[in-house]
Amino acid sequence: MDGRELVRSMRETGPVQDLLGARTAWRHRRTDARELVPRGAERARVPGQVRGAEPGPGGGTVRFARAELYIRVTVGGAVFWGWDGALPGPSYALAGRAPEADQRAVLEPDTDGGWRVVAERVTVAVSREGRVEVRTPGGVALRRELPPRWWETADGAPAHWSQRSEVAADARFFGPGGLASGPRLRDGTYRLWNSAPRQAGFATGDEPVSLRMPVQLVVADGGTHLVFHDNTWEGRVTLREGREGAGSGHDRPGTSDLRMEGGPLRCWVMTGTPTRVLNCWTQLTGAPVPPPAWALGPQHAHRGSGGEREVRRIVAGYRERGLPLSAVHLDTGHLDGHRVFTVDRDRFPDLASLAEELRTQGTRLVSVVAPAVRADPADAVYAAGRAADAFVRDPRGSEVRGTARPGEAVYPDFTAPAARQWWGALYEERLAQGFAGVWHDLDEPVSFAPFGDRTLPRSARHALEGRGGDHREAHNVYGLAMARAGFEGLARLRPDERPFVLSRSGWAGSQRYGGVRSGEAASGWEGLRTSLALVLGLGLCGVPYSGGDVGGPAGSVSRELYVRWLQLAAHLPLLRIHGALEPDRAESGECGPYVPEPARAALLERERLQPYFVTLAQLAGLTGAPYARPVWWSHPQDRALRDCEDVFLLGDALLVAPVLEEGARHRLVRLPRGRWYDTADERPYEGPGPVRLEAPLSRVPVLARAGSVLPVRGPGGGLELEAWAPAPGRTGGGLVVRDPGDGWKEPETERYVTRLRGGEVRVARVTKEGTQTPEWPVRVRGTGE
Numbered sequence: 001m002d003g004r005e006l007v008r009s010m011r012e013t014g015p016v017q018d019l020l021g022a023r024t025a026w027r028h029r030r031t032d033a034r035e036l037v038p039r040g041a042e043r044a045r046v047p048g049q050v051r052g053a054e055p056g057p058g059g060g061t062v063r064f065a066r067a068e069l070y071i072r073v074t075v076g077g078a079v080f081w082g083w084d085g086a087l088p089g090p091s092y093a094l095a096g097r098a099p100e101a102d103q104r105a106v107l108e109p110d111t112d113g114g115w116r117v118v119a120e121r122v123t124v125a126v127s128r129e130g131r132v133e134v135r136t137p138g139g140v141a142l143r144r145e146l147p148p149r150w151w152e153t154a155d156g157a158p159a160h161w162s163q164r165s166e167v168a169a170d171a172r173f174f175g176p177g178g179l180a181s182g183p184r185l186r187d188g189t190y191r192l193w194n195s196a197p198r199q200a201g202f203a204t205g206d207e208p209v210s211l212r213m214p215v216q217l218v219v220a221d222g223g224t225h226l227v228f229h230d231n232t233w234e235g236r237v238t239l240r241e242g243r244e245g246a247g248s249g250h251d252r253p254g255t256s257d258l259r260m261e262g263g264p265l266r267c268w269v270m271t272g273t274p275t276r277v278l279n280c281w282t283q284l285t286g287a288p289v290p291p292p293a294w295a296l297g298p299q300h301a302h303r304g305s306g307g308e309r310e311v312r313r314i315v316a317g318y319r320e321r322g323l324p325l326s327a328v329h330l331d332t333g334h335l336d337g338h339r340v341f342t343v344d345r346d347r348f349p350d351l352a353s354l355a356e357e358l359r360t361q362g363t364r365l366v367s368v369v370a371p372a373v374r375a376d377p378a379d380a381v382y383a384a385g386r387a388a389d390a391f392v393r394d395p396r397g398s399e400v401r402g403t404a405r406p407g408e409a410v411y412p413d414f415t416a417p418a419a420r421q422w423w424g425a426l427y428e429e430r431l432a433q434g435f436a437g438v439w440h441d442l443d444e445p446v447s448f449a450p451f452g453d454r455t456l457p458r459s460a461r462h463a464l465e466g467r468g469g470d471h472r473e474a475h476n477v478y479g480l481a482m483a484r485a486g487f488e489g490l491a492r493l494r495p496d497e498r499p500f501v502l503s504r505s506g507w508a509g510s511q512r513y514g515g516v517r518s519g520e521a522a523s524g525w526e527g528l529r530t531s532l533a534l535v536l537g538l539g540l541c542g543v544p545y546s547g548g549d550v551g552g553p554a555g556s557v558s559r560e561l562y563v564r565w566l567q568l569a570a571h572l573p574l575l576r577i578h579g580a581l582e583p584d585r586a587e588s589g590e591c592g593p594y595v596p597e598p599a600r601a602a603l604l605e606r607e608r609l610q611p612y613f614v615t616l617a618q619l620a621g622l623t624g625a626p627y628a629r630p631v632w633w634s635h636p637q638d639r640a641l642r643d644c645e646d647v648f649l650l651g652d653a654l655l656v657a658p659v660l661e662e663g664a665r666h667r668l669v670r671l672p673r674g675r676w677y678d679t680a681d682e683r684p685y686e687g688p689g690p691v692r693l694e695a696p697l698s699r700v701p702v703l704a705r706a707g708s709v710l711p712v713r714g715p716g717g718g719l720e721l722e723a724w725a726p727a728p729g730r731t732g733g734g735l736v737v738r739d740p741g742d743g744w745k746e747p748e749t750e751r752y753v754t755r756l757r758g759g760e761v762r763v764a765r766v767t768k769e770g771t772q773t774p775e776w777p778v779r780v781r782g783t784g785e
Helices: 002-015 017-034 273-287 308-320 351-360 380-387 417-432 473-493 526-542 557-570 597-608 610-623
Strands: 041-045 050-056 057-062 066-073 079-083 107-111 113-116 123-126 134-137 141-145 149-153 158-168 173-176 188-192 215-220 223-229 234-242 253-262 266-272 297-300 326-331 364-369 402-404 406-412 437-440 500-505 513-516 576-578 629-630 648-650 654-656 668-678 683-696 701-707 711-714 720-722 730-736 749-757 759-766 770-772 778-781
Touching: 017 402, 017 406, 050 107, 057 107, 057 113, 066 123, 113 778, 141 215, 141 223, 141 266, 215 273, 223 273, 266 273, 297 308, 308 326, 308 351, 351 364, 364 417, 380 417, 417 473, 437 473, 473 500, 526 557, 526 629, 557 576, 557 597, 597 610, 597 711, 610 711, 610 730, 610 749, 654 668, 701 720, 711 730, 711 749, 720 749, 720 759, 759 778
Parallel strands: 297 326, 297 576, 326 364, 364 437, 437 500, 500 513, 720 778
Antiparallel strands: 041 149, 050 057, 057 066, 066 079, 079 266, 107 113, 113 123, 123 134, 134 141, 141 158, 149 158, 158 253, 173 215, 188 234, 215 223, 223 266, 234 253, 402 406, 629 648, 648 654, 654 701, 668 683, 668 701, 711 720, 730 749, 749 759, 759 770
């Protein structure tokens, strides 16, 4: 570790904690050196030649000289294969049992001596040497998995494995979870290990970050597919984009080289349009739970050490300026000595009354919850956890201890059902204090250390749902399992309310339990670009509700950057403001006399779009489609759109072009096919093709798709339909989902169509009985009047 790294670490944790962290890190290293058996000599193994096959439901088993491959095509069209006995379960990613096999899909001999499974939407071909190829019904190869390679020790125990894959030369990679330099993955190597960034804020090139999963969404002319290697161990994936030559015979395919340090080699592949692929992925890993409607409004992250008076001042600052504020998030400063499930009574003498007072004003309180529990017999949570045997232990049975904000700490084993049950019951204390939701922080999990991985020793033992294993297998799913504990605990305590759980870490399937606060992007223009990349990348991996902190960790930025950041965040799923309403002030939560008018306009526009965000949240729960989508979402064959990362779609109706560069007052935007209207002046533009749009500091370009219908908040506060004129000779429409409340009521979806008749735009609701006049007021735009 160099001196600069040590200085950064001490700035974050303080010299005392850093010295404690250094001792902890050395202790973890010694434990791993003692408990983890060195690999020793290794030998490589490949499948060898095919020997035969045994058909089964949806596919079957293909046997090779030194391995066997199990294939299953499911009723939803997803393809699974696993080597050497690997089956779909058990898996932390899957929502319940694996999908049923498609009985119509049959394993049959192929013409080249291999085998194939032909299904309605996909064909899987297996060569004589163990190559697996996924093809469209028309025969286009989407992905080719070359024969895998295992490395084994002399006694035959598996050590690690690698898998090389090939995709089309024109393909682009997206994923794998939250990526600061995404959402498109350039040539390079990406670590698959959830890690807390060492610096207070990260930007493009700072990898890895808090949520990674072995998921790739691959978009090419021939089609779109998502591939998921269901393995929680640490790994690395090296990607190389392909290159097209003068002819198809000279193309160089894109490649993906995946190396995992252990665990099974099993894989899922979904094919089709982006909409269908994400829907299939959601059916496999679980529907995203929609956040309560209030969580779709502006929220404020309070990091200061002030107490009730400061929180009241924050809320008053919004109210006095007529600005919406749905929630205030309290960090560890409100806890007693940073200890989880406590309250600092000196600064918050009556937290429950404060929460009730703010709730009457329309503002909720959200509490931070970190997994680290102070290792102090006088701490009630620690004492209860010891009695419940809920903490992670080392191979010799002692509690694993790390360094966290409260000091020396222990960590619950959330991979044990009993520990989740115990931890979930503790949230009753947060509810009693009046909190409406929680955000999980440092849940990678983090043990502060000035060197090495800031987490638990890899030899630490975990229950893993009764199977048993160590931290190498449990680390990446720790945040997911903690989110499950919190979500299920809150649901038991208040069964009539949808829990609000926001996590920093997680894994495939995290959307089942809530959203993701995507780390702390640096307080600069790079951080602004990073915050967009993280949201788009997470959405493509099935986590639609996410966002970063406006202003980054410092919370004090230039007025221009503050305005541009807020304008972007106003169109992202989670809008969470960090620091001051007034930029250039370092005091967290202070509200000076000046709030930039463009910032005010951005917050008010978010409030106007609240019903649209409710619709997007409910549709994400039904279909898996992210709120914020890459601009190529509806036109993945448009290669120029596939390379566009600074523009995005908000649902089907809106295209947002944020300003990501200092001093920019124009935006060059490539539009997808069709007519688009600038929502500021209703000027029409025709796509596909580039257009140059005005981007004054007062706003960012937002365009509406011709013919679209979206719900907004009208001047009187009620719901209003905003309908944009369809292009001549075309129709349009949109979906509206009414707010079902904060419980579990089934949402009601309404469908609307727009038509041009006699130069007049007509909007009708489509029902089983036919079309009806909308019950909501309709405002028609884009008519040129």
